[in-house]
Amino acid sequence: MITSLWPRLDEFGARITRYAYKQVEEMMVPQVSHGHRQWRCEAEQAGRILRGQAERKKQFLLILPILEQGMIQPKTEIKRAGKNRKAIKQALSDLREANSDGGNAVELQSLIEQACNFYLANGCFPESYEEMQTIPVLKTGILPYAGDDGPEMGQSYRMSLDLEQKTITLAIRSPDSLGAWSRTWREKTMLLPLPDPILARLKQGEALAPTLREVCEADGTRCAVLDFMVQVGVEAPPPWEEMQSVLGFDWGVRTLVTATVVDLDGHQIGRPFFLDTGGFDGRQARTRRQIDLLKKKVAMLEARRGSFPEGDPRGEPARKKLVVLRREIAQCWRKYEARNRDLAHLAANVLLLLATAAGCRLIAGESLKSLKSTGRGRDAKGKWRNWRNNSQVRGELWRVLRYKCFLAGVRLEWQQPRKTSHTCPHCGASADTYRSPEHLAQVEDWGAWLTCPSCGWNGARDYAAALNIARLGATFITHYLTTGRFYHASIADKAVKPLSYMGSGSALRLPPMVPRNHLLYAGKIYVNGWRNAVKLHSSYVTETMLRLCG
Numbered sequence: 001m002i003t004s005l006w007p008r009l010d011e012f013g014a015r016i017t018r019y020a021y022k023q024v025e026e027m028m029v030p031q032v033s034h035g036h037r038q039w040r041c042e043a044e045q046a047g048r049i050l051r052g053q054a055e056r057k058k059q060f061l062l063i064l065p066i067l068e069q070g071m072i073q074p075k076t077e078i079k080r081a082g083k084n085r086k087a088i089k090q091a092l093s094d095l096r097e098a099n100s101d102g103g104n105a106v107e108l109q110s111l112i113e114q115a116c117n118f119y120l121a122n123g124c125f126p127e128s129y130e131e132m133q134t135i136p137v138l139k140t141g142i143l144p145y146a147g148d149d150g151p152e153m154g155q156s157y158r159m160s161l162d163l164e165q166k167t168i169t170l171a172i173r174s175p176d177s178l179g180a181w182s183r184t185w186r187e188k189t190m191l192l193p194l195p196d197p198i199l200a201r202l203k204q205g206e207a208l209a210p211t212l213r214e215v216c217e218a219d220g221t222r223c224a225v226l227d228f229m230v231q232v233g234v235e236a237p238p239p240w241e242e243m244q245s246v247l248g249f250d251w252g253v254r255t256l257v258t259a260t261v262v263d264l265d266g267h268q269i270g271r272p273f274f275l276d277t278g279g280f281d282g283r284q285a286r287t288r289r290q291i292d293l294l295k296k297k298v299a300m301l302e303a304r305r306g307s308f309p310e311g312d313p314r315g316e317p318a319r320k321k322l323v324v325l326r327r328e329i330a331q332c333w334r335k336y337e338a339r340n341r342d343l344a345h346l347a348a349n350v351l352l353l354l355a356t357a358a359g360c361r362l363i364a365g366e367s368l369k370s371l372k373s374t375g376r377g378r379d380a381k382g383k384w385r386n387w388r389n390n391s392q393v394r395g396e397l398w399r400v401l402r403y404k405c406f407l408a409g410v411r412l413e414w415q416q417p418r419k420t421s422h423t424c425p426h427c428g429a430s431a432d433t434y435r436s437p438e439h440l441a442q443v444e445d446w447g448a449w450l451t452c453p454s455c456g457w458n459g460a461r462d463y464a465a466a467l468n469i470a471r472l473g474a475t476f477i478t479h480y481l482t483t484g485r486f487y488h489a490s491i492a493d494k495a496v497k498p499l500s501y502m503g504s505g506s507a508l509r510l511p512p513m514v515p516r517n518h519l520l521y522a523g524k525i526y527v528n529g530w531r532n533a534v535k536l537h538s539s540y541v542t543e544t545m546l547r548l549c550g
């Protein structure tokens with residue numbers, strides 16, 4: 001289906017209906033050999049993929065005009081041709097849209113890299129999205145039942161819920177092992193337990209059509225997963241007039257996130273909060289290095305196997321090893337991506353929790369457009385890897401935070417990042433950064449310590465930036481309240497109020513200062529040690545924190 005509709009990809013860029021299958025239905029005659037509704041569910045999935053690709057193509061059109069030779073490092077005698085990372089970074093930061101949070105920056109970056117890979121393989125940049133993107137066909141099965149007629153009338157699934165007994169009764173139409181579709185599928189029901197979290201949601205909302213999908217493990221294990229979706233109402237954010245304070249956060253140089261609360265009169269409320277990821281960065285970088293290493297081995301083995309003719313037994317050991325190595329690479333990637341996702345959820349939950357604890361209904365964060373680097377890698381490649389790690393974690397965090405805020409009725413507003421880590425939050429003067437309070441003789445652009453030449457304020461650079469971003473957030477509110485218009489001020493604007501710290505006299509509603517070598521520290525309990533923190537269940541942390549704060 002996707003293959004035959006691929007030439008009409010652009011048409012999926014506009015949504016004429018909520019259901020993707022309706023769009024597909026208008027373009028092709030249904031193949032109803034195994035049931036019309038069954039086909040419609042398949043069409044729904046094909047349509048969703050095409051919609052996603054059409055969005056990606058729109059993003060590609062943004063980067064198409066800036067693709068240039070400079071992004072490719074030509075081959076020299078000692079080096080293979082490769083990507084010019086500096087040029088790519090520059091192009092990305094130039095690609096600013098005046099009115100966006102930069103949430104798509106990560107997407108744009110991956111498109112530029114994909115185009116560069118195309119260049120390295122073909123000697124030219126792609127002229128169209130379709131030229132560089134192979135048709136995305138499903139590798140594992142997925143069937144959204146949204147194309148069917150609902151749980152009671154469905155012709156491909158039937159479902160009934162028993163909230164008292166906490167069970168789901170489900171029947172799924174399917175072929176037998178010989179491929180024959182039986183008419184008696186409705187009689188073969190499954191009884192599944194309803195987990196408590198779903199039950200709680202069901203009491204607030206309504207169940208949607210489920211999705212059946214297949215999961216293929218790297219070791220070949222296959223299993224079926226039923227995604228059960230519940231639609232619930234979302235709490236509306238309060239009117240701007242009721243907002244009294246802002247939680248500002250900054251992506252740190254040394255910490256993942258630093259957060260502070262500021263009110264509209266220029267008072268800092270409570271102390272800052274640091275979310276330190278400790279060994280996490282190192283672990284991720286190690287996993288990436290491992291992936292690079294495995295890839296190198298794969299390339300070597302492929303060359304060796306290629307030196308024997310097809311079917312030659314001498315090529316057999318290389319072939320077997322390749323299977324193992326590819327599996328290992330897939331495992332590493334999964335681990336890497338799962339850790340990023342867990343971290344993003346954890347950080348988003350912590351920010352929302354802090355905002356809730358401090359009564360803030362606006363969270364202000366630096367837009368992702370700058371995707372600043374921490375420059376910690378030893379060589380250029382290490383730096384690039386770090387930068388990409390960070391941009392991926394941050395992109396994921398922003399995405400997760402955006403939807404969690406939406407669900408919680410909290411507003412999230414991006415702020416101009418320029419100069420926020422080189423401005424004194426106390427008096428607004430331009431300030432330099434240094435390696436540490438002991439190294440004030442030499443200015444360091446990426447230094448962790450900020451000292452104000454005018455008023456003498458000094459503190460961690462990330463802390464200063466978080467304060468400045470909160471100030472920008474406060475300005476965003478006051479500007480709207482006085483003019484009725486939304487405006488993202490920059491830190492040099494006169495309207496951005498200098499801060500006074502209320503110090504020990506203030507109601508300390510945020511958890512106390514965090515020792516930097518621990519992820520979370522509230523009261524006397526260490527909630528999480530990062531040493532074993534591959535699997536993070538952030539909801540646990542949130543609950544614990546709520547209890548501690550509340």
Ligand SMILES: [Zn+2]
Nearest residue numbers: 424427452455
């Ligand atoms: Zn100052």
